[in-house]
Amino acid sequence: MRIRAAVLEQFGQPLVVQEVDLAEPKAGEVLVRLVACGVCHTDLYTASGADPTGYAPCVLGHEGAGVVERVGEGVTLVAPGDHVITLFAPECGRCVHCLSPRTNRCIAIREQQGLGYLPDGTTRLSRADEPLRHFMGTSTFAEYTVMPEIALAKVSPEAPLDGCAPFACGLSTGIGAALYTAQVEPGSTCVVFGCGLVGLGAVIGARLAGAGRIVAVDRSEARLAQARHHGASETRLAAADTVDWIRAETGGYGADYTFEATGNVVVMRQAVEAAREAWGLATMCGVAGKGELLEIVPRFLITGRRVSGSSFGGVKGRTQVPQLVERWLEGEIDVEALISHRLTLDEVNHGFELMEAQDGIRSVIGFG
Numbered sequence: 001m002r003i004r005a006a007v008l009e010q011f012g013q014p015l016v017v018q019e020v021d022l023a024e025p026k027a028g029e030v031l032v033r034l035v036a037c038g039v040c041h042t043d044l045y046t047a048s049g050a051d052p053t054g055y056a057p058c059v060l061g062h063e064g065a066g067v068v069e070r071v072g073e074g075v076t077l078v079a080p081g082d083h084v085i086t087l088f089a090p091e092c093g094r095c096v097h098c099l100s101p102r103t104n105r106c107i108a109i110r111e112q113q114g115l116g117y118l119p120d121g122t123t124r125l126s127r128a129d130e131p132l133r134h135f136m137g138t139s140t141f142a143e144y145t146v147m148p149e150i151a152l153a154k155v156s157p158e159a160p161l162d163g164c165a166p167f168a169c170g171l172s173t174g175i176g177a178a179l180y181t182a183q184v185e186p187g188s189t190c191v192v193f194g195c196g197l198v199g200l201g202a203v204i205g206a207r208l209a210g211a212g213r214i215v216a217v218d219r220s221e222a223r224l225a226q227a228r229h230h231g232a233s234e235t236r237l238a239a240a241d242t243v244d245w246i247r248a249e250t251g252g253y254g255a256d257y258t259f260e261a262t263g264n265v266v267v268m269r270q271a272v273e274a275a276r277e278a279w280g281l282a283t284m285c286g287v288a289g290k291g292e293l294l295e296i297v298p299r300f301l302i303t304g305r306r307v308s309g310s311s312f313g314g315v316k317g318r319t320q321v322p323q324l325v326e327r328w329l330e331g332e333i334d335v336e337a338l339i340s341h342r343l344t345l346d347e348v349n350h351g352f353e354l355m356e357a358q359d360g361i362r363s364v365i366g367f368g
């Protein structure tokens with residue numbers, strides 16, 4: 001079928017919206033009609049050429065939500081008409097990592113996905129007989145996509161699909177970091193560095209976990225206001241003395257849990273140093289630049305602080321994303337407040353501009 005899609009032709013250049021060909025789903029694959037897709041920093045990161053694993057040409061986009069249109073042979077996990085959220089982090093349910101409660105790092109289709117192919121090593125995307133690679137196994141800046149069934153989370157049909165889109169990446173990443181990676185204990189003190197969608201998600205996750213104090217740190221007053229709306233009990237403009245201030249506010253010890261959601265390694269170091277002596281846990285959610293290193297003075301670790309990374313918030317996609325969507329439907333998460341701009345597919349490059357200008361929290365593309 002012919003579909004419209006935003007293609008990354010060349011690194012550092014605007015995406016080009018154009019017609020491309022999409023083949024029918026093969027065994028274990030699903031054709032999804034996209035209804036909405038968020039514009040995430042990782043799309044911009046890859047488009048800029050900064051991502052060392054990036055490739056072009058490909059169809060970008062990975063924060064999609066839509067409706068199952070057709071299924072390939074042997075598909076049992078979803079059926080036509082199901083509402084789904086796309087998962088760049090699949091959940092096969094069988095691999096060594098899926099069988100462990102400690103991680104969401106499914107390895108079932110990793111190798112081919114990382115190269116831009118579906119699990120059988122081919123693409124369903126093409127134009128004029130030139131194959132076009134898939135991005136993050138999702139390629140959701142498009143009217144339709146073909147994805148493996150293990151990479152789709154079936155969600156309640158009651159949930160508006162434009163609000164579902166942020167759960168495909170940024171929002172679940174933040175909420176999950178608090179609920180699943182850090183497993184925040186009720187009554188504890190949390191500090192969140194950076195109040196973009198991931199950081200606000202961590203604020204929400206800390207609130208859902210019953211944290212006693214949630215401190216949000218950012219350079220923007222507008223974002224700190226957002227953080228208060230979503231559950232931060234205290235906010236602070238980022239400054240050189242942020243770590244000292246957090247220690248002073250916590251009896252000299254530091255916070256039980258810190259979350260880094262900026263991708264800046266200097267801020268990551270602050271998150272480690274602001275974590276409490278003896279049991280503080282610093283969770284890194286941001287993606288650092290190529291070749292950058294996180295500096296940690298070993299004394300901070302030997303005195304009991306711990307550091308953890310978190311990919312997609314440790315969320316097991318097919319199992320736990322639908323649960324997070326239920327909490328939204330129950331009124332525990334204000335998704336609407338996180339969607340700052342609504343765009344068409346043709347405006348996808350404007351979505352990148354808004355992100356670079358730190359204008360708003362999330363732009364969501366709607367497909368007619």
Ligand SMILES: [Zn+2]
Binds near residue numbers: 040041042169
């Ligand atoms: Zn993302």
Ligand SMILES: [Zn+2]
Binds near residue numbers: 092093
């Ligand atoms: Zn797996």
